[in-house]
Amino acid sequence: MTAPGCLKRVLCVEDDPDIQVVLQLIFETEGVAVAICGNPINAVTMASEFKPDLVLMDVMMPEQDGPETFRQLQSAPETQKIPVIFMTARIQTQDVKAYQDMGVLDVIAKPFDPTTLMRELGRICEKHHGRHAS
Amino acid sequence: MKAPLPKNELQRLDVLRQYDILDTPAESAYDDIVQLAAHICGTPISLISLLDADRQWFKSRTGLKPQETHRDLAFCGHTILEPGMMVVPDATQDARFSDNPLVTSDPKIRFYAGAPLTTSDGYKLGTLCVIDRVPRNLTDDQRNALRTLARQVMTQMELGWHVNLLKQRDRQKSEFVSMVSHELRTPLTSIRGALGLLNSGAAGILPDRARTMADVALRNTEHVIRMINQLLDLGKIESGMMELCHKKMDVNSLVRDAIEMSRPFAEKHGVTVFAKLPTETTVIESDHDRVVQVLTNLISNATKASPYGETVDVAIHMHDDVAHVTVTDHGSGIPASFQSRIFQKFSQAESSISRSEGTGLGLNISKVIIEKLGGKIGFTSSKRGTEFFFDLPIAWAEGK
Numbered sequence: 001m002t003a004p005g006c007l008k009r010v011l012c013v014e015d016d017p018d019i020q021v022v023l024q025l026i027f028e029t030e031g032v033a034v035a036i037c038g039n040p041i042n043a044v045t046m047a048s049e050f051k052p053d054l055v056l057m058d059v060m061m062p063e064q065d066g067p068e069t070f071r072q073l074q075s076a077p078e079t080q081k082i083p084v085i086f087m088t089a090r091i092q093t094q095d096v097k098a099y100q101d102m103g104v105l106d107v108i109a110k111p112f113d114p115t116t117l118m119r120e121l122g123r124i125c126e127k128h129h130g131r132h133a134s
Numbered sequence: 135m136k137a138p139l140p141k142n143e144l145q146r147l148d149v150l151r152q153y154d155i156l157d158t159p160a161e162s163a164y165d166d167i168v169q170l171a172a173h174i175c176g177t178p179i180s181l182i183s184l185l186d187a188d189r190q191w192f193k194s195r196t197g198l199k200p201q202e203t204h205r206d207l208a209f210c211g212h213t214i215l216e217p218g219m220m221v222v223p224d225a226t227q228d229a230r231f232s233d234n235p236l237v238t239s240d241p242k243i244r245f246y247a248g249a250p251l252t253t254s255d256g257y258k259l260g261t262l263c264v265i266d267r268v269p270r271n272l273t274d275d276q277r278n279a280l281r282t283l284a285r286q287v288m289t290q291m292e293l294g295w296h297v298n299l300l301k302q303r304d305r306q307k308s309e310f311v312s313m314v315s316h317e318l319r320t321p322l323t324s325i326r327g328a329l330g331l332l333n334s335g336a337a338g339i340l341p342d343r344a345r346t347m348a349d350v351a352l353r354n355t356e357h358v359i360r361m362i363n364q365l366l367d368l369g370k371i372e373s374g375m376m377e378l379c380h381k382k383m384d385v386n387s388l389v390r391d392a393i394e395m396s397r398p399f400a401e402k403h404g405v406t407v408f409a410k411l412p413t414e415t416t417v418i419e420s421d422h423d424r425v426v427q428v429l430t431n432l433i434s435n436a437t438k439a440s441p442y443g444e445t446v447d448v449a450i451h452m453h454d455d456v457a458h459v460t461v462t463d464h465g466s467g468i469p470a471s472f473q474s475r476i477f478q479k480f481s482q483a484e485s486s487i488s489r490s491e492g493t494g495l496g497l498n499i500s501k502v503i504i505e506k507l508g509g510k511i512g513f514t515s516s517k518r519g520t521e522f523f524f525d526l527p528i529a530w531a532e533g534k
Binding site for chain 2 (some may be wrong): 016017018021023024025026027060089090093094110111112113114115
């Protein structure tokens with residue numbers, strides 16, 4: 001299990017401290033540089049500084065939800081090109097469609113399998129890059 | 135003369151609001167009753183009038199244009215003060231109504247008969263009434279019929295109230311299920327994550343016995359997650375909210391996806407999954423994720439039924455206009471006593487070794503999915519093994 005070439009730096013926007021710990025270890029094990037953003041209000045600032053290849057973002061957060069945070073990332077010039085993948089515990093077919101229409105790459109259901117998360121993210125990113133290359 | 139308010143007016147209004155009927159669109163059930171009342175009593179006008187705080191609102195009406203009038207003018211305001219039905223043979227001769235604008239000008243009411251709409255608790259919410267522009271009266275039969283029809287109006291209102299209540303409960307249930315699902319999935323994300331990382335050695339190599347315990351914990355966590363997902367599916371099915379999408383896809387790649395997803399579980403049980411796929415492309419119009427869900431469910435059942443070292447075979451055959459997908463195991467078969475119940479909710483074979491890992495919902499959900507997709511699901515079983523199959527209609531096939 002190795003990280004795909006397109007994923008060297010990942011920013012996780014997640015408010016649950018336990019899930020933060022799990023995500024941190026998953027990416028460290030994979031040799032991926034990871035930054036955790038516990039409050040979505042700071043997502044744009046952190047993304048501008050950390051310059052991730054991907055933002056992995058929770059949808060339901062009390063301070064500010066995923067779609068709103070995504071819109072902020074999209075409207076800031078320095079972060080608008082960074083691909084975003086949502087993860088959510090409340091997955092509904094029509095929501096997934098709405099998120100993808102907004103421009104979110106894909107949606108991952110919680111609870112995710114930690115041993116296959118990296119492969120899953122890689123698959124989504126490669127599909128994305130493939131689409132953009134062609 | 136304006137009618138005084140009933141003693142229980144505030145509670146009465148409260149009860150009326152609970153029926154949630156004011157300002158709702160016309161309904162044929164009520165319109166039919168009003169037509170029948172006018173016909174039986176031989177009057178040009180009939181109304182279902184509900185007495186709101188400062189108006190009478192007509193749920194149904196014939197022979198009269200306005201949807202509502204001021205309550206001060208309402209004959210029905212007097213009816214609900216009477217012990218039973220109120221009959222006014224000639225309004226011009228009745229001190230309560232002779233100066234009423236509905237009498238002195240349009241629609242020039244002369245005759246009025248109203249039967250109260252009384253709840254089981256005795257609240258009079260309004261009336262079913264018949265009105266004529268000439269003085270007259272009703273026969274005993276007509277009076278009885280009007281009372282009977284008024285009770286029918288009340289029955290309709292009770293039904294509507296129950297339907298509203300059920301709809302509201304159903305919404306609350308869906309919201310509750312959705313909320314619980316989220317509240318459970320969040321902690322399960324960290325539990326599954328932590329245990330998965332522990333087992334994969336990401337946090338250092340575990341001693342054998344610790345590894346065994348972590349395996350037990352992870353296996354049961356996966357079981358709880360499966361349970362929650364399947365209970366949510368069941369909830370969606372029962373509320374008619376299961377959404378299926380219909381997209382064109384190749385059956386072969388769909389089967390390959392399902393086998394790929396099932397492989398880790400099969401390997402854990404020492405079972406090899408073989409695919410026998412046709413060389414040509416066959417396109418079905420279906421819901422990819424849901425068909426994969428059915429197929430992984432069948433493969434996981436077959437895996438659990440298989441002795442260590444055995445194979446599970448997945449094959450596709452084309453029959454006329456259906457893709458026939460089979461999952462075959464070489465286990466000891468399904469007990470005859472269990473076969474008739476196998477697709478029922480929460481059914482599991484008594485002696486099943488899979489009992490601890492199953493939810494008893496998988497096949498029930500699979501059956502609903504396949505049938506909603508326009509297909510069929512079934513099985514044949516003997517002491518030498520079991521074959522489950524499902525058929526899905528083909529949209530397009532190579533060479534066809």
